[in-house]
Amino acid sequence: MIAPGWDKLQPVIRYTVHSVLLDLHGIRKQFGGVTALRDGNLAVEPGEVHLLLGENGAGKSTLMKIVAGMEHRDAGRMLWQGRDAAFRSPAEAAAAGIAMVHQESLLTPHLTVAENIFLGREERRPFGWVNRRRMIEQASRVIEEHHFPLHADWRVERLSPAGKQLVGICQAIQHGSSLLIFDEPTSSLSGAETEEVFRIVRALCARGMGVIYITHRLEELRAIGGRVTVLRDGATVHTGPLAEVSTDRIIQHMVGREMVSIYRRQPLAPGAELLRVEGLTRRGAFRDISFSLRAGEIVGLAGLIGAGRTETCLAMFGVDPLDAGTIFVDGRPARIASPREAVAAGIALVTEDRQKTGLALRLPIAYNITMANLRAISRLGVIDGRAQGRVADEYIARLRIRASSARQAAGRLSGGNQQKVAIAKWLFRRARVFLFDEPTRGIDVGAKVEVFEVMDELARSGAAVLMVSSEMQELLQVADRILVMRQGRISGELPGRTTQEEIMRFAALEQESAP
């Protein structure tokens, strides 16, 4: 029965092979002694949005870097449009039609949108002369065709993060890419901007482009994705249509255990007031901010992007000067004009951008953990190397930091583990007031729960915690009470057991209360 149908079957098989844009089989990649990928498998079809999920360190980025020619695989097979492929550089991958839109787009800030779109691919004319007008015309055509809220002659430095990503997308379209890789495109975007990115992604797919979409925001999966592939510990553990799998099941695939779903903290009775701020004002950023933090408390600070939450934290930590207002530590007014004075007063800030302000990436983990409290392990200015090693090992074990040793450079850790190092620095400093600014940004589910547990532990040991977060769900899970900021002011205070709708009401809507 098989034989007669064989010749008819063959073209079908060939067609199937061609209908897969990218096919990865058993991809392996080792870095030194660490296996980043054991068995990476992924098949992307044209016209689909393929979600790539996994905890930090699961190997998603490595796999994508291999696809985009930024890394070379040790073993495994990669088929690109049905043919064996191994890209030796991002340029080769781009020439073959693969483009990556980065979290922080790799753009030249001082050039215009059009110049960035054509950067390195300017039309060749004699003497390196650039035809500006034609370039702007072509860029405008791409922008108009896709209804992007951009202008070809805007300077890129003045664009929002979302706008910069759009420029990255324009580059990919202009250069005729057939596969677009998004690495957490929405992690720094507001709700409306996220919607915009989704709309564009859907439009691109409708034209037959394949999209690989990496995200940590599980709540946005179903708004965008068609199929999903989950990586865990360097291997593909699940792949299939999104419609056939529940979010809880996806989380289980990601963390590999049956736990998770909803972490909920048990609040405890707050103790003495550790920090109080009164009338904090910084012109153009926030006005008349007053609240207090008590020992054992986790207070959430909610609000939309641009509401002034980060700015308030930076001013409380002495980074930016205050125009008015007083900070009381232990009931006494404190002079905090620099981070150094804030640290001396027992305040710690886990910053929003750990790579920029949280860690010295090229230095060992041990150096980073001890950086804020070297005095504790040195005598007469000389550092006790053994004490340093002990401290580092202790915190690596306590926070379950996944590292090969305390001497490993902090920059080589995954995002979640970097965040743990940044937190460990303040644990060792024995700070009493912790300001966490978006502590779970770019961190996978498992590590998020671990960060929550650390915050809970801190509160239980008598510290006060302020947590800034744009993830309302997280605030509801963790905070005892929630302050909401809107346009630089505190617009409301809510109990911890409130709802997202209630938070949104204070964050986004004009309050109709009396003046």
Next chain:
Amino acid sequence: MMKRLLPFLSLLVLFVALAIASPHFLTETNLSSVVRQTAVINIMSLGMTLIIIAGGIDLSVGAMLAMCGVLGTLAMQSGMPVPVGILVGLAAGLFWGSVNGFLTTRLRIAPFIVTLGTLGIIRGLTLIITNGLPVTEFPHSFAFLGEGNLLGVPFVLWVVVVCALATHVILEHTRLGRYAFAIGSNPDAAIYAGVPVAFDVTAVYALGGLLTGLAGMIEASRLMTGQPSAGNGYELQAIAAVVIGGGSLHGGEGSVIGTLIGALIMGLLSNGSDLLGISPYLQQAIIGAVIILAVTVDELRKRQGRAEA
């Protein structure tokens, strides 16, 4: 491991090659003259190592070296004892180093610009003080610093060893050194961690100045003159030594042992060229090529290291 070994191996290969190529190389006279010639750059580059690791740079050390030598010898000329004269030279270095540190941290001007400015100021002031003429009237005993022997080896060798050990200990085992690495690696993270960045950076420049002051006195002792035009271009040699030794101009990277090897490689190249009769013009070109080669090798190694993680 290769990171530390490669510069050392290059030095070894160079040493052996010179020993084979020239019968005059492995003689006591020649080796001790190499030690004496390289001592000045060696000591200056130790200070430069600290500064570069902290993310800075100091272009004024050459001019500083001249002023320290001139002020120290002037003090001796005016009748002060030799040790006091040396201290005057050291103090001058400490002072100008602190000025550089103060200007970069308090006025927040890029160190390249600040020290380019102080380079001009210091050189100008030195020429004004001396009227452009060398200082020559001081006790003969001062020659011991640069030309004397102690326990059978040049005295300056002991000075270099002590300075190198001290700098190494500061860098690797003290808070000051740790903060220098932190500031050079990520100044914002250091500020946010409560590191006394302004004080530390100033201290690093001051130490660099102090070492330059010492180098200035050694130079004056070797020439037995306080030469207002001394040290021209030495700053670039000191920077080159640090860079050949694996230091990064982006800050956060470098080591004392690396810098010493870097300085010795340059010293041997120049000594070897002399012995082999290679023209001093070509020497400069050779050293320039070696700088580029060393940094290229280092960059390739780092890129490989990054790809591995």
